[in-house]
Structures are given as C-alpha cells and as structure tokens.
Amino acid sequence: MTNRILLSSPHMGGTEQKYIQEAFDTNWIAPLGANVDGFEKELASYVNVRGASATSSGTGAIHLALDLLGVKAGDTVFCSDLTFIASANPILYLGAEPVFIDSEETTWNMSPQALERALHESKATNTLPKAVIIVNLYGQSARMDELMALCNEYGVSVVEDAAESLGSLYNGKHSGTFGKLGVYSFNGNKIITTSGGGMLVSDDDELIARSRYLATQARDAAKHYQHSVVGYNYRMSNIVAGIGRGQLEVLDERISQKRAIFDRYEATFKDVDGITMMPELEGTFSNRWLSTMTLDAEKLKITPYELIDSLNAANIESRPVWKPLHMQPLFEECKFYPHSDARVVSEELFANGICLPSDSKMTVEEQQIVIDIILRAVK
C-alpha cells in the first residue's frame, strides 16, 4: 500500500488524540460523554442548524431519519438513483419500497422533472411517498430550490443525504440543512472521518430528541427496563466523537485542499476534447470530496475501465462512478423514473464517469503523475 496514490483516505489534523485522551482521563469510554455532546454542538454550529445527533454510521442516521418520519412496511420512499447503496438500504430495513429518481446533467443529482412525474403519478394512484431521499453526490448540491418546491407542493418530507457534501453550500446555506432531516457520514473515505460514524441534523428539536431515544434502544422513562417501540443501538462512541471534534477543526482546510485538487485537474483537462469535469451549479459551492469527470469514449478511444486499469498499473487508485441503483440486482423489481423518455442520465454518467484520486494528502507532484498518465492514455 505504501506510495499508492489513493482516491480519498483519512487525513488527521493533529488534535484528535487530545480529545481521545480526555475521554480516557475521565473514563467516558461509552456511547455518551463530553466528546459526543461537544461534537454534536460543534457540528450543528458549523452547518448552522438547531440540533445534531451523533450516530455510529451515516447509514444508521438515514435509518433513524426514515423511522422518525414514520416510514413503515408497505410505504413508498423516493430516492436518488445515482448514489451509494447506503442511501437506499434503510428503506428496505423498514420494509418500505424504494422508487428511484434519475439524475439531471447540471448537478448529476436528482432530476426535478423526473421527480415531478413521479410525484404526479403517485398522487394519482394514492401512493405518495412518505419521504424523498435527496443525495448530494461527490460534494455537489442537488437543485434544492426546484426539488424542495415540488416536495412542499405535494406535502412530502425530505431527507437530505449529505454524506458526501459536508461543508458544501447552496445559495450560501449548508448542504444537508434543507430537508426536515439531513445526514452526514464520517466513514474512513469521507472528507473528514471518525473511522466510522454519522450525524443526523434538523431544526426540529423534537425529532433530534427522539432520534437519541431511538438510537439508544428506545428506553421508556421508567425505573426498570421498559420499551414500547423498536429501538436501535446507533449512538456514537465518545472515543470516536473525539476524533470527530479534531477533524472538524480542519474541515475548512480539507475543503480548500480538495478544491485545489479539482482545479488542477480542470486546468489541464479543459483543453482535452472529450474530457468533461463534473460541473458546479451556479450559486453552489462544492466541497469537491471527489474530483470526477466523464470521458467521451468515441473521441478518446478509451473507456473509463481502461483508464482505471492504466492508473492501477501505476499504483494509482481510481473508480467508476456509483452504479445506478435501478441497475442493481437488489432493486430489480423497483420502479424507476428516468429524466425523460429519451434519456437516462444516471446510466450515461455510469458508462462514462470516473472518480480520480482526490486524497487531500496527495502532493502536487503526485497529482502531476496522475495527470500525465491520463494525458498519455487519451492521446
């Protein structure tokens, strides 16, 4: 693994161990304590939201969000199609049915026109979804104005999957704070990491309080152990939260580093006919978690898989973009709304897209090696 240039790996800031030491010194080696409380407050303040509830994973936070919105067996939940499986797995945990909504090309995220068709049809058949999960891919915000207007019009709650977009802005407002509930992830590959963990955020104090109750086995207020609803063991550990507090101190620095990496790719590849970097929608600011581009295989005579192989041969990690969920064997039976009759944008992005090394520890020299290999491969 030494010297391998990575997609995105943990990048500690230096103060993480101080917070972990405090946990040891006070013996708060548990899924509660000063680091959990501190991390929640500090993150809520960073994204400018009323409440945050720390969880053991982003997936767990999505599960809690859907449960809080009352999603149960037989319900429908709409979800972005082009995303990691973790966006949709919690729908299945609750026995509900996912319906996938295609992307549009200016953000790669949920297509408002596909969502509008899906809402219109489901209303007509009395099967409106209990929730819509909107994903902000690779740091880029979805078209939140249009998407929120539609969801409000139909009275459907939004869960924002901002696992990849912590620190990104849409018209100056933090990604993850538009829906009723928002979710962040601190998995090892994300822009900041706690090794594993997540955060549920909301401006609704009651939802946040209830999320903590559900995340700690839903114990009733009684002297004995009494439970009236299904609960989970999803609270974040106080050790892990210590890593999070240290990482939050360097989040702005990581965003600058990620954006500088993207800018260097873009400055070079803008002159290559057939390479298109992921767009940044006007009025948005992306954390550029992963630098991502599409290849025109006909013009360049190379497919993303061939390029990934060439990079791998030089000990450089790259990946295809997420495989659309409507193409997953797991979701074979699920309904899917394409962007238009003529176009399935998520399939186009999957066929042509590639995620480039975006490690914030990568040096300019290392990135130049990556760029040179790509330029040679597409010539």
Ligand SMILES: *Cc1c(COP(=O)(O)O)cnc(C)c1O
């Ligand atoms: C990473 C990720 C998740 C899941 O977060 P975990 O903390 O790994 O459970 C959910 N959605 C998206 C889009 C992700 O990238």
